[in-house]
Amino acid sequence: MAEEAEAPEGGRPIRVLLADDEHLIRGALAALLALEDDLAIVAEAASGTEAVAMATAHRPDVAVLDLQMPGADGVRVAATLRESVPGCRTMIVTSHGRPGHLKRALAAGVRGFVPKTASAEQLAEIIRTVHGGNRYVDPQLAADAISAGDSPLSxxxxxxxxxxxxxxxxxxxxxxxxxxxxxxxxxxxxxxxxxxxxxxxxxxxxxxxxxxx
The missing domain is CATH 1.10.10.10 (Winged helix-like DNA-binding domain superfamily/Winged helix DNA-binding domain)
Structure with a gap:
């Protein structure tokens, strides 16, 4: 867990929770994002269950969630945090983006949906966008979701x-x-x-x- 850095111009840094079951990916991402002066990694989690616990304990501003995690996937975690930690905005980072995943995520209140091919710099900017109350959806994933249509399943x-x-x-x-x-x-x-x-x-x-x- 990284210590909080001082944000530019004296403001409080954006408090970030990272949840990914792949330790190397999570650790590398935490190290890269910690280089940003206005971001502070306040907690990390390796499962959906742990992500909920960490968010409840640390009250981050933004939770960056892997889509596929043991315990509960990122969408389910986002839906839980929407009720239990309403001040925390959520975003999904995934290498398995499918149209249905995006639609489920948006329905759960997720504000960002990003492929893992995004650079650390891009991810940092998207975190700022989501924290500011805006939404970011990868353009290709959005186009795929529109063309795929809605699920016919109840x-x-x-x-x-x-x-x-x-x-x-x-x-x-x-x-x-x-x-x-x-x-x-x-x-x-x-x-x-x-x-x-x-x-x-x-x-x-x-x-x-x-x-x-």
Missing amino acids: AREAELLELAADGAPVADIATRASLTQGTVRNYLSAAVAKLGAENRHAAVRMARERGWI
Whole structure:
């Protein structure tokens, strides 16, 4: 964790939380951002659960969240922080940007959606943009989201497809979702039909490719 630096012109630096399960990437990013006079890395996290705990404890101004983390993904963390730490603005940094991910992120109140190909200088500027109350979405990701359209899946269909992603049998899915096996089959069949897939495994693959689950 870096100590707070003095911000230019005597103002308080922007307090930043970094959450990424890849230690080398997180450490390198923290070191580079700490070189910016108006940014202070006040906490780091290696999982979604830890990110929520660190944000609650340190109350950062901006949380920079990896999309895919153990415990809870970046979008779920952002949705949680929107309620529990309302003064913290959130942004997603990802190497797996899909149209559905972007739409989920915006619905969760995320203010920035950035590919990991961005430089540290670009990321620092986007942090300032988000802290200032504005939004930044990578132009290519935004264009892809518009062309992909909205997910045809209902929230329950998407939930059950996600539970089926590891090849779990219907009985296990039904137990985890607190539904009957017949109801689970009906939802999965509906999802398969909406996606025009051959089976639920193909439906899972298609939904993941579009970021709908």
